[in-house]
Amino acid sequence: MTTEFNIVAGLQRPLAEVRKMFRDRIGTVHAPRPNELYVDIPLDLAAGFCAHLHRKWSARLVSVFADDVRDAMNTAFPFPGVDGLASFPPGGSGAPAVPPNGGTTERTGDDAKPRGVAAGVPHRGVFHLYYVYALDQRHGFIIARAAVPADKPEFPSLTDAVHGVNWQEREIQDLFGLKLLGHPNPRRCALHDDWPEVFPLRKDFDLRTKLPPFQGPRHKFREVEGEGVFQVPVGPVHAGIIEPGHFLFSVAGEPVLYLQLRMFYVHKGTEKLFESLPVAHGVRLAESISGDSSFAHATAFCHAVERAAEIEPPPRARALRTLCLELERIYNHLGDIGAICTDVAFVTAHMHALRLKERVMRLNEHLTGNRLLRGMACLGGVRFDFDESQLEQLAQLVATLQPEFAALVELIRDSSGTRDRLETTGVLTPDVARDLGIVGLAGRASGVDRDLRRDFPHAFYEQLRFDIPVLTAGDVQSRLALRREEIFQSFAIINQVAAGMPDGPIRTAVGDIPPDRTALGYVEGWRGEIFHWVRTAPGNRLARCKVKDPSLQNWPALTEAILGNIVPDFPVVNKSFNLSYSGTDR
Amino acid sequence: MIALALQTLLLLGLSPLVTGAIRLGKARLQNRRGPPLWQPYADLAKFLRKDMVVSEHASWIFSVAPYIVFVTALLAGLMVPMVSVAAPLSLFGGALALVGLLALGRFFLALGGLDPASAFGGMGSSREMTIAAIAEPAMMLAIFTVALAAGSTDLTRIVQTTLEPAWGLANPMHVLAFAALFIVLLAETGRIPIDNPATHLELTMIHEAMLLEYSGRQLALMEWGASIKQLVLMTLLVNIFFPAGIATEITPTALGAGLLAYAAKLLLLSTAIVLVETTNAKLRLFRVPDLLSIAFAVALLALFSTFLFP
Numbered sequence: 001m002t003t004e005f006n007i008v009a010g011l012q013r014p015l016a017e018v019r020k021m022f023r024d025r026i027g028t029v030h031a032p033r034p035n036e037l038y039v040d041i042p043l044d045l046a047a048g049f050c051a052h053l054h055r056k057w058s059a060r061l062v063s064v065f066a067d068d069v070r071d072a073m074n075t076a077f078p079f080p081g082v083d084g085l086a087s088f089p090p091g092g093s094g095a096p097a098v099p100p101n102g103g104t105t106e107r108t109g110d111d112a113k114p115r116g117v118a119a120g121v122p123h124r125g126v127f128h129l130y131y132v133y134a135l136d137q138r139h140g141f142i143i144a145r146a147a148v149p150a151d152k153p154e155f156p157s158l159t160d161a162v163h164g165v166n167w168q169e170r171e172i173q174d175l176f177g178l179k180l181l182g183h184p185n186p187r188r189c190a191l192h193d194d195w196p197e198v199f200p201l202r203k204d205f206d207l208r209t210k211l212p213p214f215q216g217p218r219h220k221f222r223e224v225e226g227e228g229v230f231q232v233p234v235g236p237v238h239a240g241i242i243e244p245g246h247f248l249f250s251v252a253g254e255p256v257l258y259l260q261l262r263m264f265y266v267h268k269g270t271e272k273l274f275e276s277l278p279v280a281h282g283v284r285l286a287e288s289i290s291g292d293s294s295f296a297h298a299t300a301f302c303h304a305v306e307r308a309a310e311i312e313p314p315p316r317a318r319a320l321r322t323l324c325l326e327l328e329r330i331y332n333h334l335g336d337i338g339a340i341c342t343d344v345a346f347v348t349a350h351m352h353a354l355r356l357k358e359r360v361m362r363l364n365e366h367l368t369g370n371r372l373l374r375g376m377a378c379l380g381g382v383r384f385d386f387d388e389s390q391l392e393q394l395a396q397l398v399a400t401l402q403p404e405f406a407a408l409v410e411l412i413r414d415s416s417g418t419r420d421r422l423e424t425t426g427v428l429t430p431d432v433a434r435d436l437g438i439v440g441l442a443g444r445a446s447g448v449d450r451d452l453r454r455d456f457p458h459a460f461y462e463q464l465r466f467d468i469p470v471l472t473a474g475d476v477q478s479r480l481a482l483r484r485e486e487i488f489q490s491f492a493i494i495n496q497v498a499a500g501m502p503d504g505p506i507r508t509a510v511g512d513i514p515p516d517r518t519a520l521g522y523v524e525g526w527r528g529e530i531f532h533w534v535r536t537a538p539g540n541r542l543a544r545c546k547v548k549d550p551s552l553q554n555w556p557a558l559t560e561a562i563l564g565n566i567v568p569d570f571p572v573v574n575k576s577f578n579l580s581y582s583g584t585d586r
Numbered sequence: 587m588i589a590l591a592l593q594t595l596l597l598l599g600l601s602p603l604v605t606g607a608i609r610l611g612k613a614r615l616q617n618r619r620g621p622p623l624w625q626p627y628a629d630l631a632k633f634l635r636k637d638m639v640v641s642e643h644a645s646w647i648f649s650v651a652p653y654i655v656f657v658t659a660l661l662a663g664l665m666v667p668m669v670s671v672a673a674p675l676s677l678f679g680g681a682l683a684l685v686g687l688l689a690l691g692r693f694f695l696a697l698g699g700l701d702p703a704s705a706f707g708g709m710g711s712s713r714e715m716t717i718a719a720i721a722e723p724a725m726m727l728a729i730f731t732v733a734l735a736a737g738s739t740d741l742t743r744i745v746q747t748t749l750e751p752a753w754g755l756a757n758p759m760h761v762l763a764f765a766a767l768f769i770v771l772l773a774e775t776g777r778i779p780i781d782n783p784a785t786h787l788e789l790t791m792i793h794e795a796m797l798l799e800y801s802g803r804q805l806a807l808m809e810w811g812a813s814i815k816q817l818v819l820m821t822l823l824v825n826i827f828f829p830a831g832i833a834t835e836i837t838p839t840a841l842g843a844g845l846l847a848y849a850a851k852l853l854l855l856s857t858a859i860v861l862v863e864t865t866n867a868k869l870r871l872f873r874v875p876d877l878l879s880i881a882f883a884v885a886l887l888a889l890f891s892t893f894l895f896p
């Protein structure tokens with residue numbers, strides 16, 4: 001069957017193959033944007049579909065989430081006879097320009113006989129499960145959607161095959177009340193054990209619900225038993241100004257036998273909150289998902305909404321976004337390099353790193369009015385333009401920072417004691433990293449060559465030349481070195497953008513956003529890939545906003561990396577990942 | 587009696603200053619403004635005023651430990667010649683008693699860390715004892731080296747001997763013993779590269795981990811005791827190996843000059859500590875015994891060299 005879908009070339013073959021393979025088992029196929037392909041599948045096909053995409057197309061399952069559409073009037077997918085689709089301009093900012101064509105929806109298989117839940121039955125009284133697959137080499141996303149009937153709220157677990165979705169699946173179970181089948185550890189996760197039986201992300205759960213004081217059972221950690229084995233609880237309240245997370249070490253002397261993590265102490269109901277806000281206010285909420293990635297999260301959110309609204313920010317806005325994303329990367333990487341040094345008590349390097357970081361943050365404030373780049377992002381572009389003198393200052397900062405940073409790198413390199421502490425410490429092997437689906441810089445330090453800036457160029461990245469450094473040792477030293485290389489790349493990116501700064505407006509009016517559109521926004525933040533998926537509601541609101549922070553994916557890497565290391569090395573291993581509690585808990 | 591009182595006052599008064607000076611020096615070398623010189627005094631005053639929170643699981647050992655740590659450090663300090671060559675106290679063989687008193691203090695420090703049964707305190711105690719097991723013999727050997735040369739373990743006698751012009755500064759025994767004792771000093775006072783006194787990361791702590799459960803007056807005694815112990819060890823180092831300037835007679839001028847010389851020597855040694863702390867990262871915990879074994883081996887060599895190069 002030939003297809004006239006307006007999709008990127010890379011997705012054509014996987015789509016044809018999927019259709020051939022699953023024939024009439026898959027329902028509607030829909031491509032609202034060239035690199036975002038939705039496929040309706042029956043629930044029992046989720047595992048098979050996943051296996052096929054993974055084996056045949058090396059697809060990564062980057063996000064699994066649910067949506068409550070039990071009362072939705074219609075759904076994001078048009079069904080036969082529903083005239084829901086206008087023509088789409090070239091999709092998100094990152095997609096290669098393909099001329100828009102008409103309706104991009106099509107039924108597969110024989111039209112006449114819908115089979116299974118997915119095949120064209122109006123989605124009344126169901127929950128939707130979304131499985132977002134990234135086909136990195138093919139520059140496209142395939143999003144499988146399966147319906148879970150409300151009267152039988154169960155879904156099969158993929159965790160045994162894809163370890164990386166462990167927490168995400170349990171989160172669906174906790175927040176939507178969909179029971180996991182076949183999960184190896186289906187205990188509470190996002191909502192702790194003492195929560196009452198409520199499902200906050202269901203639409204019939206009112207945002208203002210006041211829960212009674214929690215009286216449920218406390219969490220039981222699994223204990224490692226044996227002679228001389230002790231449990232060392234750390235947290236959830238830590239020394240230093242960080243957020244809560246509980247680490248339970250099982251140790252025999254100093255070596256760590258097993259580490260259990262417990263997150264979600266500050267679950268703030270952010271995704272629910274998005275549903276109560278006008279879209280424009282959502283940008284501010286997105287900024288607060290993870291403070292050190294304010295701009296990346298806000299941009300990912302804007303990206304999703306812009307894609308739903310079928311607009312594209314003007315070139316200058318995209319260039320400014322790129323500058324800000326790289327500034328965010330630089331200041332965070334600088335801070336982390338210093339913090340890694342201070343965790344092995346090489347404080348001198350930390351102080352120099354802090355000094356450099358401070359200069360970037362002051363420039364941030366000068367350019368955007370906020371040290372953390374808050375308030376800069378907005379729908380359709382950015383809020384503030386940089387004038388000539390500001391761009392000049394930016395170029396100057398890079399010019400002076402580059403040699404100073406090189407000197408700092410030398411200082412650290414010359415400290416043999418520091419090297420000795422960092423090398424072979426906290427090794428995350430490439431195999432384990434791939435199994436857990438580790439993303440971002442932690443993945444790239446363990447040989448996982450993935451970067452949305454290259455594979456799914458958003459903002460201005462398609463017009464830039466830069467390298468994606470990848471290391472394979474996976475130890476703390478690699479993660480330090482990767483940050484170092486990325487900072488140098490970021491300097492180069494900023495120079496390129498500043499040199500070829502496009503003119504023109506910095507914002508496109510978003511206008512009214514039609515309801516019931518779904519769109520995936522994505523940004524490679526400094527820590528890794530950030531996804532925001534939205535389903536729009538009438539009145540410029542959102543019916544659902546799913547936030548996927550890289551920390552959620554990467555925390556389990558810590559339990560693997562620490563094995564066999566000694567307790568006093570944990571802080572530096574933890575710091576080398578530097579994951580966000582807030583982004584995980586939301 | 588007056589000497590006893592004066593030296594006690596000196597130990598109590600000067601020890602926080604040395605701690606403050608090292609902190610300030612580190613801060614300056616790290617491009618920080620740093621806390622003021624007298625911050626440790628302010629901290630002690632604050633701790634002494636504050637209430638204590640004592641874990642309900644703690645026994646009497648927990649409450650007794652700070653006093654023992656404090657008193658043993660102070661007693662040890664009274665046996666070391668500071669400004670004057672005559673130490674006000676000499677008990678049970680001088681140097682032996684000094685090492686023994688410090689060991690007693692450490693023993694109770696470790697017990698105090700274990701007693702409330704918190705995870706961090708136990709880790710700190712276990713690490714402290716691991717390090718002490720090698721640091722203590724190294725210290726004994728280094729002191730014995732000079733004691734052998736002096737023919738006495740009495741510290742006053744030792745300093746008097748090293749004051750003699752015949753005593754060469756650059757003989758191998760002298761240099762080796764000093765090196766060994768310097769490493770021991772870093773270990774005993776919880777300095778980088780063995781421990782990091784400025785960290786907030788409980789999992790990496792050694793000395794601080796044992797103090798985590800202490801508060802108020804008990805914490806003040808612990809901190810003060812640690813400062814005094816540090817001053818005692820530093821005094822030992824500067825006065826045994828570089829006794830120049832120490833007052834040999836009890837006159838106001840001699841004592842005044844002795845005090846100045848003492849302060850100058852302490853400043854130099856503090857600077858050395860600051861430099862080591864600023865230019866080094868902390869060792870992996872399991873490499874710390876390697877470093878201390880080096881100290882031990884060096885001390886042993888020093889001991890041998892007293893016979894080889896008499």
